[in-house]
Amino acid sequence: MISLLDIKVWRDLVRIKGQAGAVALVMACGVAMLVMARSLINSLETTRLEYYQTHHFADVFVQLKRAPMQLRERLMEIAGVAAVEAGLVFQVTIDLAGLDEPASGQARSVPDTGEPGLNRLYLRKGRWLSASGRHEVLVGEAFAEANQLEPGDQITILLNGRRQALKIVGIVLSPEFIFESRPGTALPDNRTYGIFWMRYTELASAFDMDGAFNFAALALSPGSNDRPVIAEVDRLLVAYGGRGAFGRGDHPSHIRVSDEIRVLTALSIGFPAVFLTVSALMSHAVLLRLVNLQREQIAILKAFGFGDVEIAWHYFKFALVITLAGITIGTVGGMVLGRWLVVLYHVFFRFPSLEFQLDAGALVMAVVVSAGAAVAGVFGAVRRAACLPPAEAMRPEPPTEYRPALVERTGIGRWLSHTFRIAVRNIERRPMQAVFTVAGLALATGILIIPSCFRDGVDHVMEFQWDVVQRQDLSVGLVEPGDKRVCNVFAQLPGVLHVEPFRAAFVRLSNGNRHRQLAIRGIPGGTLHDRVIDARYRQVVLPKGGLVFSAKLAEVLGARVGDQILVEALEGKRTVSFVPLVALAEDFSGVAAYMDMESLNRILLEGDVVTGATFSIDKAHWAEFLGSLKQVPRVSWVAIKNSLRESFRRTTARSIDLIQRIYMTFAIVVAFGVVYNNARISLAERARELATLRVVGFSRGEVGSILLTELVLLALPSVPFGLLLGTLFSTVIIGMVNTETVRLPLILTSHNYAFASLVVAAGSLVSAMVVLQKLKHLDLIAVLRAPE
Amino acid sequence: MAVESSHEGSGCGGVKRTEVGTQVFRVRGLTKVYGHGETAVRALSGVDLDLYAGELVVLLGPSGSGKTTLLNNIGGLDVPTSGELWFHDLDLTNATEEELTRYRRDRVGFVFQFYNLIPSLTARENVALITEIARDPMPAEEALEMVNLGGRLDHFPAQMSGGEQQRVAIARAIAKRPEVLLCDEPTGALDVRTGIAVLEAIERINRELGTLTVIITHNAVMAEMADRVIHLSDGRVHHIHVNSTRAPVSSLNW
Structure with a gap:
């Protein structure tokens, strides 16, 4: 049976429904934020974990120049390795009818028979490659969607400089490309960058890599650490042009999802705290007023023999009912918002299915935190109610004492209107x-x-x-490092106003026991395009023989200007040298290291080698330029600003x-x-x-x-x-x-x-x-x- | 309705009955019903009444006789259900909200049983508040002087006695020089001594400013200070008694 006091709670609440509703709504905002963020974290984490498990996402990844397939067995033998998948991956350019700029991407191999052991694909549409797989290709979903490609469509890919028309048979997803983007870019450009899978034989013959691999993924046996495995893989692959193995923690797609989770975690703590504080303050004000208005009722209840605890509990119930309403509205709101954001995540993250999963833990947390905030907010008011002696409570509150407000006492009072005085004195009271x-x-x-x-x-x-x-209009990457003179060829293309070469070299940077693998960007002195900017927005002139790090990279490596950084080239002659860190640059995405191009080539013991170029283009000849760029066989990728x-x-x-x-x-x-x-x-x-x-x-x-x-x-x-x-x-x-x-x-x-x-x-x-x-x-x- | 007149009380200190002035209010068949259907309450059922400039009228009657309802209707706080209610040529039965506000602001002074001062304003400011919006007000100090509160100008309501607060309320009511002063049980919450001081203030205003004054009370003794005493019962004017002379407030035997 409902006690009469509970009926009183209900009727009193109905009377102050506007204010109770306002408190509940503010609380609901905090709960919604909490439920939304925690549930999204939950959704992303569990979906990713499931995806990784069901599709055998690898633990260690490595790219190399070329190694015979037999080496796969040696990788298998490394202690802690449970499975190895070896295959091919190449940068390719794509000629898409309807897209005026060249698109680029990665062509990756799948075994000629059966599914890959690791990093299995998920077939969204169409079918798998046929047994021979001749002239067939599977396309990553993000690229396919952005370019409206469907199974059955034709696509032309430049394989090792040869144009090859391929038939799209399926649209797929891969756990390696939850975030499908060009390596090293923070933002996806799915229209011009895609991932493609072909049968091993077809890809190998196009690139003259029969019986060889240039990419390996390794799964660890349960309980194994990736550190020693990475070290062993690197040792084993040095002779084959290994570019340095890395674990999941350095996997670009994995990092990207983890970063999103980190942002959500920040939101899930900061915001609800703010909202719940406001709602606590508001419930305090509302309840204090209620207690003041109900002084006589409290006195009568006490005169009838209700104890302090019962009175306190009675008034706490107001807060609890409001909290319950806030949590209910907030949970529903959080679920709606969460579902919206999940739809948005589909743009960035490609999962076989990303469903919004309500985090039960978040609900419990919401209940505890908001009830706590409400109780804390009303504590003073309730204590006041409980402590009121009945005889005193039965008398009306003594008349309010007023006095001239502070602003009036300063002497400007005589210029204030009476209505203004009423307002000021009330605030001060x-x-x-x-x-x-x-x-x-x-x-x-x-x-x-x-x-x-x-x-x-x-x-x-x-x-x-x-x-x-980046002052250039577009950047172009070469299939292979090439002679600087390629720029002369580029300069001849129609509409080119200015060309600058660059040299990207894969290295492992070490400062003490901290390491990071990345491509050092070698830039010619006095560049007009690809500028390095310091924290004060001045261009950094790259000094000869010194390294410049982005501030974040310096932080990651714990390096300071003046430190000697160990630079191990992971390609070419695999030189090892110490280079001083001479300056820091400002940037906002990824991590970057820069060197003067000549100095970089010198420590790599290479001549005037470039890996790409940046262009300024006369807008009048834009289409003409892109058309002719599509014909240059050595171009592997194009990025248009x-x-x-x-x-x-x-x-x-x-x-x-x-x-x-x-x-x-x-x-x-x-x-x-x-x-x-x-x-x-x-x-x-x-x-x-x-x-x-x-x-x-x-x-x-x-x-x-x-x-x-x-x-x-x-x-x-x-x-x-x-x-x-x-x-x-x-x-x-x-x-x-x-x-x-x-x-x-x-x-x-x-x-x-x-x-x-x-x-x-x-x-x-x-x-x-x-x-x-x-x-x-x-x-x-x-x-x-x-x-x- | 019976009209009687009294000839006694013309002794020492008596005030001569006020000369009958021009008609201020004309009330005919005034009816006020609250609620409807079974719960309908008939507060006024056909009041006929005329009130004249300068006179002091006491409305007498038991609880529920309709005194306050009549006063509220006359004061423009409430609108009648039917009947006629004229203030000069202003039809109060059909006045708009704005007209009623203007009427209250310029023509009527109210004094209530529970003073209703603004607690955050001093005595002077409570009065001055009204003079800010009135057409032809007297200075707040002058109004307070009339109720003998010249020495407590800067006290807040919480710092004054009930009688003092009520006199501030009177000063507030008359500072705008209203044509009519309506007092609803002005001494209801006061003891005898302070009650007399309040009534003296009201009487003085009526005498000196010639303000038509209507006082509600159920204290029959106060009838002696009036020009006319209107007895209400069951929402009607039962009879009207005309005093030939008004007894001074100090002589009222409480």
């Missing part, structure tokens, strides 16, 4: 409630600053990357927009809720005063303006605090997004600040207007008849 309101509005403002800060940061990165660093930009706008910008809208909704809920609550409390506590003003001849608008004046007086200081809070939140959260994939600079613009302030102001105003409507229903007569 209830400093805590004023503080809560200011804090709530400040939080709302702060919440709004974060997404704009994200967007501005990303914009800045893009501008930096594409306008400051504007395509990358466009693709970025379609993907990342879209997701940032969605996230910004979510945050904006949340901030408006908070602003609205906080103002609504404050205004309702003011209205209720001062119904008598306001009614009196109406009776003596003040119009509804004039009475409303007193409440509005109070709100404006509270909203004004909340602006600077809000901007400060937003700056703080942004600093912390942007700091947490400091991953290897991408780092965002903290960009705070006046536009961002103004937008946040305006949105909160508008939300507050609308909310105040809603409450002021209640002035219409102010019962002038009833209020005046009741004793004070």
